[in-house]
Amino acid sequence: MTNDLELARIVSEEVLATEGVYSLSSGKFVEAATYGAGGTVRGVVVRPEEVEVHIVARYQPDRAIPELTNTLIERVAPKTEGRKVAVVVEDIEVGDSANL
Numbered sequence: 001m002t003n004d005l006e007l008a009r010i011v012s013e014e015v016l017a018t019e020g021v022y023s024l025s026s027g028k029f030v031e032a033a034t035y036g037a038g039g040t041v042r043g044v045v046v047r048p049e050e051v052e053v054h055i056v057a058r059y060q061p062d063r064a065i066p067e068l069t070n071t072l073i074e075r076v077a078p079k080t081e082g083r084k085v086a087v088v089v090e091d092i093e094v095g096d097s098a099n100l
Contacts, residue, residue: 002081005036007051008044014075015044015053020068022058025090032088050084051076056091065089 002010015021024043026032032054033042045052053076057068069087077085 003036004034004046005039005041007080008034008036008041008046010079011044011046011051011053011076012041014079015055015072018068018072018075020058020060020063020071022056022093022095025054025056025088027054028090047083050086051080052086052088054088054090056093057089059092059094065092 012024015024026042031042032045032052033040034044034046043054045054053072055072057065060068069089072087073085
């Protein structure tokens with residue numbers, strides 16, 4: 001069994017490698033993070049029954065936000081040791097229109 005901090009790091013890497021994710025978010029009203037000996041992973045909250053991922057999505061006109069969240073759930077779920085996965089989209093980054 002993986003400790004919470006290690007699991008949060010694994011989930012963080014998987015999320016950030018997903019097309020359409022601009023960044024992890026540390027939360028709007030309450031800090032979203034996992035703490036442990038050796039560090040903190042912001043944007044991923046590991047609980048006994050659930051892993052919650054907070055993201056800033058990259059604007060993609062040809063891809064709906066629910067499609068992105070479903071992709072994240074599919075990618076992350078196999079790594080969470082049976083925990084439910086919840087995705088919270090905190091914001092959308094529009095960025096440079098030349099790259100859209």
